[in-house]
Each structure stands twice: as structure tokens, then as C-alpha cells.
Amino acid sequence: MSKILHQLDQDGYVVLPDFFDRGCVRALRLVIESIYLQEGELAGSDFRQEAGCRRLANLVNKHPLMLPLICNTEMLSLVRHVLGPDIKLSSLNARSAEPHNNQTQPLHADMGAIPDDNGPWVCNCVWMLDDFTEDNGALRVVPGSHTSLQLPQDALEDPVAEHPDEVAVTGTAGTLVVLNAHLWHGGRANSTRFPRRAIHAFYARRDKPQQQFQERILSPDVIARLNDQQRHLLAIGDAENAEVTLANQTQSGFLKS
Numbered sequence: 001m002s003k004i005l006h007q008l009d010q011d012g013y014v015v016l017p018d019f020f021d022r023g024c025v026r027a028l029r030l031v032i033e034s035i036y037l038q039e040g041e042l043a044g045s046d047f048r049q050e051a052g053c054r055r056l057a058n059l060v061n062k063h064p065l066m067l068p069l070i071c072n073t074e075m076l077s078l079v080r081h082v083l084g085p086d087i088k089l090s091s092l093n094a095r096s097a098e099p100h101n102n103q104t105q106p107l108h109a110d111m112g113a114i115p116d117d118n119g120p121w122v123c124n125c126v127w128m129l130d131d132f133t134e135d136n137g138a139l140r141v142v143p144g145s146h147t148s149l150q151l152p153q154d155a156l157e158d159p160v161a162e163h164p165d166e167v168a169v170t171g172t173a174g175t176l177v178v179l180n181a182h183l184w185h186g187g188r189a190n191s192t193r194f195p196r197r198a199i200h201a202f203y204a205r206r207d208k209p210q211q212q213f214q215e216r217i218l219s220p221d222v223i224a225r226l227n228d229q230q231r232h233l234l235a236i237g238d239a240e241n242a243e244v245t246l247a248n249q250t251q252s253g254f255l256k257s
């Protein structure tokens with residue numbers, strides 16, 4: 001464990017192979033594909049759509065399998081290592097880098113966030129639903145950039161271009177990547193014939209805004225079924241969260257202009 005935490009501190013991310021099993025990979029793929037099918041052209045429009053990708057947003061609302069995923073205790077202990085003890089879910093989305101998409105996502109920090117006096121405040125967990133390879137749109141990261149206190153769009157001439165220090169985060173389906181989301185990162189272009197799918201469980205420090213205001217986007221039925229722990233993690237009925245989130249409604253970093 002100490003090696004994992006050290007890597008998270010030092011590099012800003014850690015890769016955990018075989019974090020979830022083949023059965024879980026298959027079940028999550030089926031769920032995601034059935035939601036893509038159901039939503040068709042509108043998929044992702046409840047948060048945002050992205051050229052060359054299929055996206056889904058608000059997944060807690062869309063399938064019961066998502067609740068155990070966001071509450072996974074091993075993952076949450078790593079998120080707490082990054083953010084401190086008081087955390088909440090910021091958003092739960094899916095992203096599929098489509099075959100031959102030719103689209104490199106700009107390097108960005110999620111929500112255009114820079115650590116404040118209390119340290120990091122965003123942490124993202126990428127659940128690999130397909131193998132991530134060098135050429136199918138793997139996540140790319142610039143190790144150590146989470147401590148730069150700069151955003152790529154300010155520090156780099158071209159955030160889309162390959163960074164000299166960037167590393168492709170590869171792994172087999174079932175791998176979890178936890179990243180301090182101040183780390184400069186983005187999806188690479190997919191030049192293969194197959195989609196590269198992932199779920200992003202994105203967390204925020206308790207005092208900061210949610211990327212998507214869960215209390216407003218979850219249906220009353222879903223909210224009614226939550227237990228106390230789940231309500232807390234989603235910040236349901238949390239007046240401070242409502243205030244800070246509504247005051248700071250913002251888009252994810254790489255789309256901010």
C-alpha cells in the first residue's frame with residue numbers, strides 16, 4: 001500500500017491492475033452500451049458531447065450497478081488520500097474514444113482546477129472497460145504536473161500536442177486508475193477499429209463545487225432508495241454543497257475557453 005500511496009503523491013496517479021473482475025467488466029459494458037443505445041444521438045448531451053467520442057453523464061441515475069461502484073471502499077480510501085477525509089461525488093460519466101477518431105484530447109486539469117491553500121480538491125478514478133493500449137486512445141498524463149500550480153492551457157503553447165514528458169496509461173480491462181485530477185491529462189486519439197470505453201468516477205473535496213449537482217439531476221425515486229452513506233457521498237440535502245455548487249456551475253477544464 002505504501003508504494004501505491006507514494007506513487008500517487010509523487011507522480012499524481014496510480015494504476016491498479018485487476019481491480020475489478022471479468023464479470024464486472026462485462027456487466028458494466030452491457031449497462032453502458034444499453035444506455036448509449038437508449039440515448040442515441042443525445043447521449044452525453046445532459047453534460048456535454050465531444051467530437052470523436054461517445055459520452056454519458058449522470059450515471060448514478062441511470063443504473064443501480066453504479067452505486068456500489070461509487071462507494072467502493074478501496075477506491076475511496078485512495079481518493080481520501082488525495083483529497084483528505086471529507087469528500088463527495090462530483091460526477092459519474094462514461095467516455096468511449098471511438099474507432100479511428102483522430103481526436104487527441106487537450107491536456108487539462110479537471111474543472112480547470114488548481115490546488116488551493118488546503119491542497120488538492122479534485123480526484124478522478126478511471127474504470128477501464130476495455131484494454132487501454134498505446135494506439136486505442138489511452139489516457140495520457142504528465143507525471144508530477146499535479147504540483148505545478150499551473151494549467152496546461154496557460155503553460156503550454158499547444159495543449160493538444162504530445163508533451164515531451166507524457167506517459168500513456170495502459171492496462172487491461174478491469175484496471176482502475178486513480179488520479180489527482182490536477183495532474184495534466186487527456187485522452188489520446190484512437191487509431192484502432194475498436195472503441196476504448198471507460199467510466200470516470202470523479203470526486204471533489206467537500207468544500208468545493210460538484211461538477212454536476214447530484215441533488216438536482218438524480219430522480220426522486222433514485223434519491224429515495226439511497227442509504228445514509230450514499231446520500232452523504234452524493235451530498236444530498238447538503239445546503240453548503242448546494243450553495244457552492246450552484247454558485248460555481250462550470251464546465252470541465254478542457255472545454256473552458
Ligand SMILES: O=C(O)CCC(=O)C(=O)O
Nearest residue numbers: 095138139185186187198
Ligand atoms: O477517458 C479518458 O481517457 C480521459 C478523459 C478525460 O480526461 C476527460 O474527459 O476529462
